[in-house]
Amino acid sequence: MAGTDGNLDGKLVVLIGGSGFVGAHLAQALLKRGCRLRILSRHPERAFRLRALANLGQVQFVRGDVTRPASLAAALDGAHGVVNLVGAFAGNLDALQGQGAGRIAALASEAGVQAFVHVSALGSDAASPVDYNRTKAEGEAAVRAAFPGVTIVRPSVLFGEDDAFLNLFAGLIAKLPALPVFGPKAQLQPLNVDDAAEGIANALADPARHGGKAYDIAGPEPIAMLDLNRRIAAAQRRDPLLIALPDVVSGAFAAATEWLPGAPLSSDQWALLKAGNVLHGENGLAALGVTPRPLSLFLDRWMVRYRKHGRFGAKAAAR
Template identity: 65%
Template sequence: MASDGKELRGKLVTVIGGSGFFGKHLAQELLSRGARLRIASRHPERAFRSKTSGNLGEVQFVRCDVTKPASVAQAVAGADAVVNLVGAFAGDLDAVQGSGAGKIAAAAKAAGATAFVHVSAIGANAESKVEYARTKAEGEAAVLTAFPKATVLRPSILFGPDDNFVNMFGRLIAMLPALPVFAPTAKLQPLFVDDAAEAVAHALAEPGKHGGKTYEIAGPEVLTMAELNQRIAAAEGRSRWLIELPDAVGGLIATFGFLPGAPITADQFALLQAGNVASGALPGLKALGVSPRPLGLYLDRWLVQYRKHGRFGAKAKAG
């Protein structure tokens, strides 16, 4: 039977950590499929604009701290499905994305949810020396113990018109005549945020098919950090000196922060060095019925704001 695009019609979906970049895009995808949405976050007011994406009564907001079990229980009460987007690079990472993720899954199970999607990250590794990667892997294990039919998604770096990834480099290239490139040969496989949102929606719509499985979801093209910066500069029509830092130098800057405005921490540098591409050992977007769109499809349009004179300026040939 053909789908009408409303596979989640009438279902209440709680999105834990739904006030961030990914959460705002996911809200639009879920509402477009007929879901009712409960956005749970420490700062739900940051997601208030999502209310206009739904009809009257379709979107509600709950203040939730994942380190406080009572607030998690309140957030998932009565939910048909739960999505966990919570993650962090600093603070008590075990409480947030390690054992804490398992507690969220357990609360969802106790509340009677029939589907649970846990968003982890490519590079999750229980043996990693980097706490972020290690606790991401521990969180996956804890989720599957508490909710065996949960779906685990490991996305690569997400990009979108309002991201803090492409836009960060876009701003720096617009401002500076020269820009250091950290880990210039590190490989990335950036994923369009709306494609990631579609993957979550498909997993929620068919928990019998996707539950208990782990997917690596990444974009259709692999590029290095140097190539990424070159393409951003070209889209801005700017000629910039991109200084490819040796890893020894980049590591020192990331560790000690002696370059003003260094946009990377030591752990982030270590993760970047390791690369952010799908391993190929796990199913990907195709298995979820998603056809990913490339970064190049959007760069010229999104980065016009960083060109000299904006949309009214001619796009110069970047060198």
């Protein structure tokens, strides 16, 4: 990973929706550059763990709701930069990531913000029948209209040691002797969350260069879902039976169970998975000054805690 630090020292950056997975990693990248942070979320207490990484007064936590613009205006006062990280797979998606994103951009423009980064999603498409992709695309259009100098970043699936992506599969593989794999041939191009954070930070540091542009960003290699599960199992030193489900079975399962609390797959999520999530052009990380790191660089180390004997697995197996 490489990047140009830029001059963000002492500047105030507001992370809207900053208490989540991406927000936590982006906050760490910005704190290292000397930024002052204001983290806005409906549940700012979820980001309190970042206090230990900041100097006294370097980070603030603000409660706000993007569906209520009045709760956002004061949080943008005095900000040099804003990053919109809000996204969801359920609920009123237009209010959250469609026209709601446009309202955030309008408030940022009114506040005189110099650098605005909007985090969308790889595969956003205004013609998509999937609400997630459709509203992501509509959000991009609304943001551009309100803040023409916005930098739009469209990441692929993000992974990290504390994610809800790899760890979902890792937990199931550690517990079950056999595991069904939905969309076994579906291709993903997972991107390390810290590489994504570095790219976003570089965009904030140089709005003259990156403003008004959109970047599709992803990891260095596409990986099929079945192969991904095999890699996770191998890193755990396990050999479960991985059952590749036909698409018709996966679709029927999603339709039949999505109404259940905690259902593993909704119809929209199945549609997104089936379509895959890979680059169809250049990787925008190059323009953002970042070289993406492969999953293989991390997987063995991260999967140690899922092995039968943890970090003592190799010794126990040798006895």
